[in-house]
Amino acid sequence: MVGDYQTLKNIIEQSLLTALFQPIYDTEQAQLYGYEALIRGPSNSPLHSPIALFDSAVEHGLLSELELICRQVSIETFAKLGLQGKLFLNVSPMVFLQDDHPKGATLSFLEQYGVAPEKVVIELSERYVVNDPELLAQALLYYRELGFKVAIDDLGSGYAGLKLWSEILPDFVKVDRHFISNIDKDSVKREFVKSILALGANINSKVILEGIETEQEFYQLQELGASLGQGYLLGRPELLPVKILPSVLTTHQRKVKYGNYLDKLASSVFQHAVSFDSQTKTGAIVDYFTQHKHLHSLPIVRDQIPVGMALREEVLELFASPYGRALHEKKPIIDMLSSQPVVVEADTKLDEVAKLVTSVHDEQLLWHFIITEQGRYIGIGSVRDLLKQLTEQQLQQASYANPLTQLPGNVPIYQKIDDLLTKQQAFHFAYFDLNNFKPFNDVYGYAKGDSVIRVLADILQSYCTAEDFIGHIGGDDFIAIFVSDNWQQKADSICQHFDQAIRSYYTQEDLNQGGIVSPSRSGELQKYPILSVAVAVVEPDVERCRSHHDIAELASSAKKEAKKRCKELGKSAVYLCQRRGPDGL
CATH class of the missing domain: 3.30.70.270 (Reverse transcriptase/Diguanylate cyclase domain)
Structure with missing residues (x-):
């Protein structure tokens, strides 16, 4: 037994519930977007947690009654606190299957406490399985006609999220925290979230990413194009929500708003350099180095895609032995390369280029790195120029x-x-x-x-x-x-x-x-x-x-x-x- 019938009945009749509010932020604009209302039972009761509370209501057939009092408490508290933004209300889809569930109660509560319906978002959770998606779609359309926005909650945690999404085109979709946790370390999760964000943009559904708990997760989601977020990093559920932006958002806003003053790209150290096809004979490469004594490295490409870097000392050493020329001059240069150079896109930030260059253990490769545009070779960059640019950038930091x-x-x-x-x-x-x-x-x-x-x-x-x-x-x-x-x-x-x-x-x-x-x-x-x-x-x-x-x-x-x-x-x-x-x- 999750909780006895009379305990639950007393909680509902005496409205012994507390509404907490967890903020949802527009991370792109660095501003509050709204709050999700989360219900808690009495602190000294076995039904304090929402899971125990709602499981007990389902077991005892009191889900409809509990849902109504939860909505009333949430709306009343939201209005009394004068909270800004949208109010997200969780709705169990199981109540849609109950013929005695009263209609119009939510609108009545909103009118009573002076909250406009367009500020409210009805969240349909997948926690409880319902085998009639058509009925759920009709119910959400009913709420939409009353002026509410509608959302699918916990996408990916249940049975029919994507199916419902395609059928009713909700205003919001909330991605389950399972797909957010450690997303910075999981390429599969990144691809999943990336596809959901793209789909949301195509059908005009806003995607809210739940469960953001670390800065690494936050910045990874920003790179993927996320704009709405929720989680402990941004704010915990509170009875009196703090009205100050979380530090990670103010830091992100500074980077977005002011970062361009200092960020230089690999293109700033770009220089033209002749490249050679990967099948060029090694003898021709040696002859070129001999004729151009100032060169230390030559880019090697295949169909304009970089495949290596020929290094002066390394190639000339092959011909230093008595039979070196005879053994190697007719072999393609690609077979003579022993190390992979650093290859970066032209729009890579210089500090990222520096990290890549300093991770190379072959000292000969530290003369130059290859610069590409959409993967195709366009030129090289000098490590010496890179260090010079970074030094100048640091000197300008105090002014900018x-x-x-x-x-x-x-x-x-x-x-x-x-x-x-x-x-x-x-x-x-x-x-x-x-x-x-x-x-x-x-x-x-x-x-x-x-x-x-x-x-x-x-x-x-x-x-x-x-x-x-x-x-x-x-x-x-x-x-x-x-x-x-x-x-x-x-x-x-x-x-x-x-x-x-x-x-x-x-x-x-x-x-x-x-x-x-x-x-x-x-x-x-x-x-x-x-x-x-x-x-x-x-x-x-x-x-x-x-x-x-x-x-x-x-x-x-x-x-x-x-x-x-x-x-x-x-x-x-x-x-x-x-x-x-x-x-x-």
């Missing part, structure tokens, strides 16, 4: 991206501002500066100071959308460029979130006394309040401001006023500068 947060540094910030001014596009420029950061660093140490800087970077990313631009000037100074009208709401939310988050970085003693005591610049002990962020905002007149220098001057003046406001209020604050140009109002 901050090493601590990987956010754009001064150069791309200036480029963005000047570009907006050239286009005469209106924007708000916000300068974020931590108050009393140096004393905090002195007392708590640089490691903790770096953590605070990264937290502020994550908070900025979580509230700024794809159209905004975020930069890290250095130290504890950040900027945000807002082109939308809701900049004030975003700036206020950033301040509020930071004021809450920063408290966990202080000891309880310092929290109780409202700050830390540290020597001032003169050496005297001084009390410094809890860290806060001053946000100085300017709205430049794009017709009068000529370059980023004008914006920097305005922001510098506004920063002083923002810090004054923080001191007056005792917390983070936003100040909007009234000046709009270098010559005043």
Whole structure:
């Protein structure tokens, strides 16, 4: 017995259920997409787990009653918490086979709690087998006609997922976590998910990948083209869901949004080089090396597909013995090659090329590598040029991206501002500066100071959308460029979130006394309040401001006023500068 009848009956009649919410993210846009409602029974009951709860309901014939109360609790809690995005409700297909299951109850709950039907997605789970797919299809079509989106849950875990998918063309398909677990190490799972994503795109069904638990799985799924994800890495089921983007999403957003500043490709070290067919006689190769003393290697191809690299020292050594020429000159060069060269596509990133090159143990092969385009030979790359490019790239890193947060540094910030001014596009420029950061660093140490800087970077990313631009000037100074009208709401939310988050970085003693005591610049002990962020905002007149220098001057003046406001209020604050140009109002 999973659970006795009366225990289950009491849970249903007294609504002794709790709705938890697990976030679903649009990983491509790095923003919340919605929540799946997950039900739990009383914590002190054998029916606490959803599996035990629903198995008991099936056993005792109370599935319809349990389903209805679960939906009501989920919708009510979703509305009371003011959660954003779509609400995914799990529906057992077995209730569709019960004639006494009331119709219209879900719509009634939504109307009662003020939730629009178009925000709701009905998930059909394959957990319980039903032998009448046509009836299930009709039921889901019924929900769709009421304004709901429909989804097939746990695709691949049961009996008829693909069949149902082809018949009813659901709005969403959720791929079972079995196919996500260790997908970065399993080529079969990668091919399965890749085909499901392609099929979803063709029939306009959104694919949600469940059970993402590691960063390796996450990045592998991004490479496959995934855009909707769910799992412990992105957020666990919670009674009060956290409204901040998970760090893996903010990091991914930085890579997508700003990665192109530094990423150079193998094509940047490309150079033309004559290639030889694999059946070319070895004697001809030796003669070519003899005539061109500066060459160290020659690419060998078959129908323009690279098959090897002839190395000067290796080939000439064959002819060094008294009978070497007679033995080898008429043999095809392909038979004389002993090592396989590094072959890369022209669009391979330089750091990936470097990994491949350094994995080669044959020192002679370290002169050059072969570059291809769609598998066909186009030229070679010099390892020396590769190292030179990588060194230059690292030297530029500090100018283009901050090493601590990987956010754009001064150069791309200036480029963005000047570009907006050239286009005469209106924007708000916000300068974020931590108050009393140096004393905090002195007392708590640089490691903790770096953590605070990264937290502020994550908070900025979580509230700024794809159209905004975020930069890290250095130290504890950040900027945000807002082109939308809701900049004030975003700036206020950033301040509020930071004021809450920063408290966990202080000891309880310092929290109780409202700050830390540290020597001032003169050496005297001084009390410094809890860290806060001053946000100085300017709205430049794009017709009068000529370059980023004008914006920097305005922001510098506004920063002083923002810090004054923080001191007056005792917390983070936003100040909007009234000046709009270098010559005043």
